[in-house]
Amino acid sequence: MESETASTPVGDSTGITATGAHHNQPVVERLWQGPLRHLDAARFGTLGSLVLVLVIESIVFGVINPRFATGSNMQVIGYEVSFNVILAVGTTAALVSNTLDISFAAVAGLSGVLTAVLATHDGVPMVLAIVIAMAVCILVGLINGIVSVFVGVPPFIVTLAMLFIVYGIQLELTNGNVIPVSSQLFYRVVAGYLGPVPLPVIYALVVVVAGAYWLRRTVSGAHVFEIGSNEEAAYVFGVRVPRVRLGVLMLQGLLAGIVGVMFTAELSSATPALGSTRLLTVIAAVVLGGTSLFGGEGSVIGSVVGVLFLGTLQDGLVLIGINPNLEYLVTGLFLMLAVIAQFLRKGKKAFG
Amino acid sequence: MNDTAFSATEIVKHYGEIEALRGVSVSGVYGQIMGIVGDNGAGKSTFCRILSGAEGPTSGSVEIGGTKMTTFNPREAASAGVGTIYQNIPLALHSSVSDNIFMGQEIVKRPMFFGIHRMDRRLMAVKAKDALAAVGVDVDPRRQARALSGGQRQAVAVARMVLFQQRVVVMDEPTAALSVDNRKRVYDAVHGLASSGACVLMVGHNLPEILAIAHRVVIFRQGRIVADVDAGQASEHQLLQLMSGVKPQEMAR
Ligand SMILES: Nc1ncnc2c1ncn2[C@@H]1O[C@H](COP(=O)(O)OP(=O)(O)OP(=O)(O)O)[C@@H](O)[C@H]1O
Ligand SMILES: [Mg+2]
Numbered sequence: 001m002e003s004e005t006a007s008t009p010v011g012d013s014t015g016i017t018a019t020g021a022h023h024n025q026p027v028v029e030r031l032w033q034g035p036l037r038h039l040d041a042a043r044f045g046t047l048g049s050l051v052l053v054l055v056i057e058s059i060v061f062g063v064i065n066p067r068f069a070t071g072s073n074m075q076v077i078g079y080e081v082s083f084n085v086i087l088a089v090g091t092t093a094a095l096v097s098n099t100l101d102i103s104f105a106a107v108a109g110l111s112g113v114l115t116a117v118l119a120t121h122d123g124v125p126m127v128l129a130i131v132i133a134m135a136v137c138i139l140v141g142l143i144n145g146i147v148s149v150f151v152g153v154p155p156f157i158v159t160l161a162m163l164f165i166v167y168g169i170q171l172e173l174t175n176g177n178v179i180p181v182s183s184q185l186f187y188r189v190v191a192g193y194l195g196p197v198p199l200p201v202i203y204a205l206v207v208v209v210a211g212a213y214w215l216r217r218t219v220s221g222a223h224v225f226e227i228g229s230n231e232e233a234a235y236v237f238g239v240r241v242p243r244v245r246l247g248v249l250m251l252q253g254l255l256a257g258i259v260g261v262m263f264t265a266e267l268s269s270a271t272p273a274l275g276s277t278r279l280l281t282v283i284a285a286v287v288l289g290g291t292s293l294f295g296g297e298g299s300v301i302g303s304v305v306g307v308l309f310l311g312t313l314q315d316g317l318v319l320i321g322i323n324p325n326l327e328y329l330v331t332g333l334f335l336m337l338a339v340i341a342q343f344l345r346k347g348k349k350a351f352g
Numbered sequence: 353m354n355d356t357a358f359s360a361t362e363i364v365k366h367y368g369e370i371e372a373l374r375g376v377s378v379s380g381v382y383g384q385i386m387g388i389v390g391d392n393g394a395g396k397s398t399f400c401r402i403l404s405g406a407e408g409p410t411s412g413s414v415e416i417g418g419t420k421m422t423t424f425n426p427r428e429a430a431s432a433g434v435g436t437i438y439q440n441i442p443l444a445l446h447s448s449v450s451d452n453i454f455m456g457q458e459i460v461k462r463p464m465f466f467g468i469h470r471m472d473r474r475l476m477a478v479k480a481k482d483a484l485a486a487v488g489v490d491v492d493p494r495r496q497a498r499a500l501s502g503g504q505r506q507a508v509a510v511a512r513m514v515l516f517q518q519r520v521v522v523m524d525e526p527t528a529a530l531s532v533d534n535r536k537r538v539y540d541a542v543h544g545l546a547s548s549g550a551c552v553l554m555v556g557h558n559l560p561e562i563l564a565i566a567h568r569v570v571i572f573r574q575g576r577i578v579a580d581v582d583a584g585q586a587s588e589h590q591l592l593q594l595m596s597g598v599k600p601q602e603m604a605r
Contacts, residue, residue: 218469238455
């Protein structure tokens with residue numbers, strides 16, 4: 001049984017950290033005993049290797065095509081990944097709580113379309129359009145939550161239905177057309193630049209810091225992990241499970257809404273199905289970053305690395321002249337490796 | 353004098369057609385360990401879940417420490433002093449030991465906004481360490497719970513009860529999957545809880561062990577309590593008869 005293997009101190013993790021500490025400077029030792037002591041080394045291994053692959057990947061791209069390492073290409077990548085990073089923060093929280101929401105990319109599209117449609121009405125100020133779009137996205141999350149938490153339908157199914165509903169609404173609102181948004185101010189504030197840095201990058205950083213802080217340091221963040229790990233125990237121990245679950249899905253809605261507005265600003269227009277291709281990329285990035293498909297484990301930082309990895313890959317393949325269609329193949333292979341690693345870790349527990 | 357820890361009156365619980373409980377009335381006293389035995393499906397777990405607020409009864413009432421339960425949720429039961437330990441759902445294994453001990457009742461540093469509170473993990477670890485020591489377990493509270501043995505996990509759950517001074521502790525088969533050593537550890541912790549004044553209800557299938565640890569044994573059969581005996585007076589054989597409802601002469605044949 002599990003208890004046999006588990007009684008040895010923290011499994012393989014301390015083994016790695018301890019040897020690391022022996023051969024290295026006291027600083028490293030202090031880091032391991034200090035801020036890094038919470039790191040499960042197995043997860044750290046996954047994340048560490050992903051960072052390593054990311055670095056190697058970047059070096060290879062940079063050597064083959066020096067344009068990869070230029071500031072303007074960094075801006076392109078930064079722009080591109082910041083949207084996915086924001087979506088990934090919500091997806092991380094959802095997966096950690098053992099909820100798979102597949103409607104978020106469609107919700108982002110809805111938010112963009114709503115903002116554009118409302119803003120082109122006379123007399124509706126842009127700010128009001130954005131606020132309404134956000135409110136609708138949070139409402140969508142709330143409905144996802146109510147149906148899955150109180151009716152008990154698995155979130156995957158609920159959000160699948162919601163994906164269609166939301167997409168249908170977008171088609172109805174736009175008639176399938178592109179809705180232009182002409183406000184220069186809107187573009188500059190939401191999708192412009194601060195010096196050389198694209199604003200979306202800064203917004204994404206804020207979301208990442210807030211999201212990581214919330215998940216790691218706060219009571220409700222701890223509850224997200226505990227619910228994902230053992231929902232029944234959390235409930236009998238007095239955690240307000242429904243509230244947390246609703247909160248996670250509403251947060252996912254809000255973040256998707258923010259991204260939708262950013263899309264619209266970036267393109268100065270909205271189209272139906274805006275950003276819908278990001279659904280699978282974001283989920284893949286989060287899983288690559290070490291968030292467990294079984295709930296209870298995961299980190300915002302890991303997801304950010306996952307998004308950076310896939311974003312860099314996409315950009316770099318184009319730059320070095322490889323057929324960009326290969327991006328899917330490569331993403332798939334890495335994802336396959338990552339989930340096999342996850343399952344092997346589980347398996348070791350079950351059969352060890 | 354009022355040393356009634358809990359009292360359940362005419363508890364009935366139906367699951368659709370199934371009558372899991374058919375009118376259970378029983379009360380417990382502070383400082384007492386009450387063993388609960390009965391055949392599979394007799395309704396023991398159902399009774400435990402109702403007492404700990406995980407479910408509401410179809411009819412009947414529950415009082416904990418003089419407070420009548422109204423909403424039947426775990427928070428209500430916990431604030432009236434009920435703590436629960438289940439064999440099959442002990443802990444959130446990916447979270448730390450101290451997060452588990454404080455789950456649902458975390459120590460917060462400062463409230464932020466929208467009801468978001470920063471946890472004081474340092475203080476939680478210190479207090480968790482003390483509570484663990486009180487039940488005789490020496491583990492680092494910052495460890496992940498899944499690194500603990502089955503017995504240690506149960507002990508962590510008991511430490512919760514100690515820390516929050518839960519006066520009514522409901523344990524549904526806490527030792528079912530444990531080795532002899534680990535069972536002993538849990539029993540020691542249960543003794544500690546009872547001698548500090550808690551009323552402990554313990555469901556178990558190991559009759560000799562139940563007889564050894566409990567002061568009193570309540571026997572469930574088909575959704576009813578069919579007997580309530582003094583553990584010092586009863587024998588394993590008697591309990592078996594009461595559980596199965598078979599008369600002594602039939603048993604002998
Ligand atoms: N959630 C439920 N839905 C439907 N029926 C249930 C549910 N929980 C329990 N029952 C039924 O209620 C009856 C009592 O079950 P309970 O789990 O309380 O028995 P028990 O005494 O704990 O048995 P065991 O010794 O096997 O743990 C059984 O017939 C069971 O099938
Ligand atoms: Mg049972």
